[in-house]
Amino acid sequence: MARGSLIIQCATVAPSQAKQLGERVAAEGLMLLDAPISGGAAKAKSGELSVMASGATEAFTYAEAVLNAMAAKVYRLGDAPGVGSSMKLVNQLLAGVHIATAAEAMALGIRMGLDPEVIYDVITHSAGNSWMFENRVPHILSGDYTPLSAVDIFVKDLNIVHQTGRELALATPVASSALQQFTAASGAGFGREDDSAVIKVYQRLSGIALPEAANDAQGA
Incomplete structure (x- = not known):
């Protein structure tokens, strides 16, 4: 990926794992939005998921269009991976x-x-x-x-x-x-x-x- 690109991770992982991934991604000049989701297959299909996200303001800006398409509610919970x-x-x-x-x-x-x-x-x-x-x-x-x-x-x-x-x-x-x-x-x-x-x-x-x-x- 080109430096400055954004990775959005939506899996359920341990907070410590999300933090470590954020550090690895940052070391490569990339951004990570830690954005696990809730709502199941039905809400995913209708674009009405809840997203529990944390990351830099720039990461949220890059992800805005994607998050708006997939979610009914996006919670901005912090400025670093792990909080989401x-x-x-x-x-x-x-x-x-x-x-x-x-x-x-x-x-x-x-x-x-x-x-x-x-x-x-x-x-x-x-x-x-x-x-x-x-x-x-x-x-x-x-x-x-x-x-x-x-x-x-x-x-x-x-x-x-x-x-x-x-x-x-x-x-x-x-x-x-x-x-x-x-x-x-x-x-x-x-x-x-x-x-x-x-x-x-x-x-x-x-x-x-x-x-x-x-x-x-x-x-x-």
Whole structure:
């Protein structure tokens, strides 16, 4: 790349890795915008992502047209790489925990004999709701685990959360518990399925009956 060119990195990486990449890029006379994203495939397609970015003012100026095309909201979080990735880790901790908790809540309700559809209706109109519960539980209800965001993504991302916590000497027990559930799901062969498939860990352990996809039910 020509000196003065801009690299925009949108992956979920450790803040320390983003900082190191920024230093390597600067040594080559290039700029780095540390710009992880949130919103998934649907928001990417519609150009409505959230971008959590940090970098030099000049990097933001170079990237403005691209960021405006891909994002509904661009957060300018700092003037050096690493800050954007730090914010993304906060988001991924919450996202992973909320998905794992939604799966556990659904498993508990099903085990107690509640209708899964009724659980969803009640919780989405109650204080226990979360964006992830509202978004992921319909995958469970339809028995469709076609990956929009896979189990293995949260094995990776929650591992980064865990490792970063160790670097900072900060315990992350709730995130670590969620990581174990995603790791168990991956180990059981569900790693490439939608992240809502973490509920299948509970199915394996307790024998709960999960909703089936329409074609599976017809075939049975």
